[in-house]
Amino acid sequence: MKPLLNERICALFRSNWQHTLTYWSVFFSFGLCVAFLGPTILDLRCQTQSTLQEITLVFFSQQFFLFIGSTIGGFFSKTLVSSLSALAVSTLIISVVFAVIPLCHKLFLLAFAMAVSGLAMGSIDTISNLQLVKIYQKDSTVFLQALHFFVGLGALMSPLIADPFLSDTNCVIGNSSINTTSLSHLRNTLAGRQIHNVSSVHLHTEGEVVTNISYAFWIMALINLPIPIGIFILMYREHLFACGSPSRRLLDGDVLVKKTWGTTGQSEENGHQKEDPKSQIELFSCCLLGNMHRLPLSFFGIHILGGLVLFFYDGIVGSYTGFVYTYAVAPPMSLPHKTAGYLTCVFWAAITVGRLSAIPLSYRLKPVKFLIVSQVGVIVTLLLLLIFSNSSVFLFIGTCCLGLFISSVFPCMLALTEDILEYKGCATTVLVTSAGMGEMLLQVLVGSVMYSCGSFSFLLCGMVFGCMGFIFFILLFFVQQNHRNFTEVLPNNPPIERLEENGIKTYSSAGLNSWEISEWKASIDPEQ
Template sequence: MWDERLWTLLRRNLQPTLTYWSVFFSFGLCIAFLGPTILDLRCQTQSTLQEITWVFFSQQFCLLLGSSIGGVFKKTLFCALSALFTSTLLISMVFAIIPLCHNVLLLAVAMAVAGLAMGVIDTIANIQLVKIYQKDSAVFLQALHFFIGFGALVSPLIADPFLSDTNCVVGNGTENSTEIMHHLRNALAGTPLHNLSHYHLPVEGEVVTQVSYAFWIMALINLPVPIAVFALMYRERLVPCLAGGSPPLLERDELAMETQGEDVMAVTTKDPDSGEHGDLFSCCHSETLRGAPLSFFGIHLLGGMVLFMTDGIVGAYSGFVYTYAVAPPMDLPHKTAGYLASVFWASITVGRLVSIPLSYRFPPVRLLLLNLAGVIITVLLLLIFYASSVFLFVGTCLLGLFLSSIFPSMLAFTEDILDYQGCATTVLVTSAGLGEMVLQVLVGSIIHSEGSYSFLLCGMIIGCLGFSLFFGLLFFHRMHRIHLGSGSPSKTAKVEEPQSEDSLK
């Protein structure tokens, strides 16, 4: 399937590639466990439903913060790997500490630390993989994001045997209804923005939960990830007490890749301002931006806005598809509707796996056009067949498949346009996280005020906005190519790249 050149690149960078993939497995493991376990954590902390939902906010907010500052660690390989090692180790520590958090505030702090680590992982792993493979990064980015889905599938499976089927705080007169608990768990699985004020669960009484074992198992499963990062640091001679000797092997590989057939990269690396962006804020204040054309800003802005919309759909759909399914006119049983979120995430994982060979055969822009159009068509069909429970499951599968590869394809596309400077990755990762958080709030508010049918209408509007913004991105891409072709003084070191031109055909 692959040509010999790609196999050579993979063999040359096998250890760092596998390490970054394992780091994203850690990311996926951490992002999916909170929803299924939230009711048992409520019992553990003996808090109300309203209090425990703040744990979601602390994780999401700090994930966004970590994504925005993560790029600051990319300037050297030592900084990048040190940040990854610290972040993955923190995730294992948080898993181990969560069973000891018997206060909701302590739990929120632990989840905030985990969210910060996840944000740093998200930005750095993407940047480092793009940095290694550059024009060939699309294939490897698809594989990278497959491991998020894989980790997100494993995490609930580990937790499920240890979840309480009845109310895990047993007080006087407590009604331990299994059906109510399953309904609450499914409602909280994706987002805390449900109206749960009419549910009054006891906070005083005997706590009967075994969820601690799930977290300790996940801590052990995640432990090999920081060990793998440390092994990569040792191989690259970046461990301070073992430093010295010849230059790191990975840096020599990267230098060979940059100089082979790409003389322009050797020129740009001499420019002290090129490609040395840090976090999101230093990207916005870099000296490089002074001579940048309008198209440079437009590509960052519109690329980020497309992911703001599409990742917003992912967050809103996974969070509220259960609420939509149990409400009229669908009226699915709670247990049946509870499978929808799992089906959605499973289809995203399968879609990313399928996209690995597709990204080798087709340029990212074609995959983006196909996926964005597929999202709109799928939501339109869901609106047409709004009363069909069968098509709800079919449409959920299709929507997950079309949404699955948008992020890695957009990342490869924009970094290719902007000559792999790394700042685009920070902007895109932050925009995607912001969209997932903000649009969940917006869609949840609309559903509660206008009814469940508005859920699909919101998805259609957001999808159409994302598709329109993508055509704006293509326009700025063409403008940027024209600017580079004019040989302006600010960009004389860059040349027009054949792959970018092919991607517009």
């Protein structure tokens, strides 16, 4: 059975490899943007000749508009044309932003550039996740794991590219009171958005600016540039531009038809199918007022609970990345600044390795089992970090284990929720937006708590977030059972409708997922 499953998934990938590689590559762009700001923030402060408190505005600008971009990204996912167009424009914008950042010598211009990059990042986040779920449906876990591996890869590469060009001393000539060690400490502290501990640090804003950080941004712009070019080439090859043949402009529904036939071992003989009016679904159409009387409370409960799970677990990722350095250099851990600086890299490396190793594991474990193992692992790791809070060795071991366990929560949660809701498309936008909101808000909360209660509260906050996320996951499991029972007894809705349109057989379901549909078809029609 397992070899057949692998063969089927490989066949699906061969059918959609160009689009899949496109979504993976744009997530590499997303990763580049995620991690570059922290290491370069002091050089950007010198470039804009602003204070430490002023430069932290760019963090908020990028994160806030990333949240907005995640929310509106779903509007560009209605058709394949709009999805690829939005991704091409977004990745091109990222390259342009990288190229113009060295030219932003005013804080307002830099904040505006970060806001534009945040919008592009948010659109990439929502569209890529949504399109992969639409294409692969019940098999999407494997491909979502690979997708999120690329964001980790980009987040690892970005600081490595920037590191050779970072200033070893204060980059505004005229202030010699800060040495290399304290500058490194300040850089790592600012990378965590922790402005409370640096409010008493005053650096000169006037003088000659000496920094080579421009080269790092231009290198990242060049590395990212082939991605939008590749998307435009793909659109041209598939005649998806306005000048192309209308019959070739596929809707996502056409890709879904192709995928459904692929899962049952069938293949299309006619290539591209006729556009199905039913596939032209607006964002959140499953929640429109006209359909409210048909939807159970469990439908909305699944969206809310799934969003809350990712709200807390993405909040753990954001807060741990942001404040593990501050926790490590403070008593009782009191690690050297240079040693503590490696913790963030270890965490991101563990997340990347975890997502890479999760790709083959996803063949054998269902998303719900994967999620249980991952969340229990996160909670146990945080508990052990609390118990051994005085051990610097276990801090590195725990950071590595935490990254490995938490790496698969987002893609598995996304695949599970969409499977429960039969791939209506609303869940992906809600979950991505909730995750972005959690990463943004919980970082602020953890920073405030650490400032007022001490560094030990950092791990305690992570433990609370992990337990809250797991509680909401358990509630989601029970709501899922009620929702499945409801959909199975829907009146005036037969389990399977068999339609004939232009000689092409399609199927729609009420209460059955894609695997159950294929099993039902095989049982009533051996030829299918």
